[in-house]
Each structure stands twice: as structure tokens, then as C-alpha cells.
Amino acid sequence: MAVPKRKMSRSNTRHRRAQWKASTPDLVPVFLDGRRHLVPRNLVRAYERGLISPAD
Numbered sequence: 001m002a003v004p005k006r007k008m009s010r011s012n013t014r015h016r017r018a019q020w021k022a023s024t025p026d027l028v029p030v031f032l033d034g035r036r037h038l039v040p041r042n043l044v045r046a047y048e049r050g051l052i053s054p055a056d
Contacts, residue, residue: 008016025040030047037054039047046052 025042027038028041028044030037030039030044032047032054037047039054043052047054
């Protein structure tokens with residue numbers, strides 16, 4: 001793991017943190033109990049197995 005060799009300034013730290021942007025997950029249509037639900041792609045299998053129930 002990379003370890004910093006010296007102290008980073010507060011300005012540089014905040015500038016670096018500001019570069020991280022969260023992106024919205026792409027939603028995929030899934031049919032459960034005859035109804036169409038939009039769920040995140042990485043959770044499709046969990047919804048199909050019944051591990052997660054869609055909130056209505």
C-alpha cells in the first residue's frame with residue numbers, strides 16, 4: 001500500500017478529495033410478481049432470489 005513520505009497541505013488534501021464523484025447506478029428492469037421494477041444492475045440476482053424485496 002502506498003504511504004505518503006511527507007505531510008500534505010490542507011489545500012491539496014481538500015482538492016484531491018473534491019475530485020471523487022459518486023455516479024448514479026444504472027438501473028435495469030426486473031419483473032417480480034408480475035410487476036416491473038428498476039433495480040441496480042449489481043443487485044439483480046439478489047432481487048430474483050428473493051433476498052431483497054422491492055420497496056413500493
